[in-house]
Amino acid sequence: MSERYSDYQRLKFDRPSERVLRITMDNPGRLNSADSVMHGELVRVWRDIDTDPDISAVIICGAGEAFSSGGDLDLVEEMSKDFHTLTRVWKEARDLVYNLVNCSKPVVSAMDGPAVGAGLVAGLLADVSIASRNARIIDGHTRLGVAAGDHAAIVWPLLCGLAKAKYYLMMCEPVSGEEAERIGLISLVTEQEELHDRALEVAKKLAAGSPTAIRWTKYALNNWLRMAGPTFDTSLALEFMGFNGPDVQEGLKSLREKRKPDFDKDCPL
Template sequence: MTDRYAKYQRLKFDWPDERILRVTMENPGRLNSADRIMHGELVEVWRDIDSDPNVSAAIIRGAGNAFSAGGDLDLVKEMSEDFETLTRVWKEARDLVYNLVNCSKPLVSAMEGPAVGAGLVAGLLADISIASRTARIIDGHTRLGVAAGDHAAIVWPLLCGLAKSKYYLMLCEPVSGEEAERIGLVSLCTEPEDLHDKALEVARKLAVGSPTALRWTKYALNNWLRMAGPTFDTSLALEFMGFNGPDVREGLASLREKRKPEFNPKCPL
């Protein structure tokens, strides 16, 4: 492993094939939820991958049987109580989206189990998003008591249309991998046992493609996301405004109760 990845704590790295870097989100016992450390690392890693001459394609997945259960509840609580934490995470949330959009290397996501909130940003903004049939994709914001910010406003309407976006984002309904493929929210759906093999197969094809052609095709297509930038910035501001409101305290209490006595994969949020 090159030195540029040695600094990471919550993200683990391996090379499943030549010039393919696989990034694994790992937060043991918490369904790979994005705590303070992981949230910051998910911002920085795309810059490192973009500038790494040894990487032609990357894969993002979660450790074990979960992609990511979203924002860690301890971090959410800290954001609701401390303005400096809130502003730091707001900037990280913005940079996470833009760093993903601007990364020139092709990215494949492999989602299984809960795929929620902050982790879902990488899952859905990947160039090729793959979900197992049994994945549970949930935005999670309105259940917590804040506006659906992060990636949702910038990418959900483009992927699956405004009507479906409103239904799933406002009601916070889970989307199975099978349904996500049907409505166009993800690129592909596989059986759970085939997920990681399929992600590697796709990454191999990308890794041997023309770097110039892929880079500029991705850049051109992502202009749709860049044009939605003002909408995204507004949604993010509205989301983080909500962390000072009473709904977040009620939402946190409800979510903590659902996660007792341990994290429940059937109810990541």
């Protein structure tokens, strides 16, 4: 594995096929929640991949039976109390979206179990998004007590339409893999046992294709997302403004109380 990936802690890397890099989000005991370390790594990894001459396609998945359970609640609590943490994570959230959108290599996501928060950014902004039938896609912002900004404001309306986007983002309702495919939120749905094989099959085809044609097709199509830049920046500001609002502490308390007894740590579901 290239030295450029050697200092990552929460992201694990392997090469399941020639010119294909697989990224596995791995935060044991927390359903791969994005703590401070993983959140920062999810920002910079797309720049490293963009400049890696040995990689033509990427897969992103989660370790075990979860894709990612979203922002780690310890990090969320710190954001609500410390201005410097809040502004750092705000910038990271912005850069995560733009770095992924602007990465020249095609990205395939393989979502299983909960897919929430920062992990879901990569799951839905991937060029080909694949989920198992039992995946639970949730935008958890309003349940926490902040606006559903971030990537959701730009990509959900484009993928599944404004009416569905409003319903799921405002209600914080989970979307199964099967329903996500039906409404156009994801590219493909598979059986759980076939998920990673299907993702690899797609990634191998992309890696074997014309890199120039695929790169510039992605660039052209992602102009729809770039055109929504002002909407994204406004939504992100509204979201992060909410971390200093009255509802976040209640949202944190509610989420901590609802954690499942077999979780080692909090899970924002």
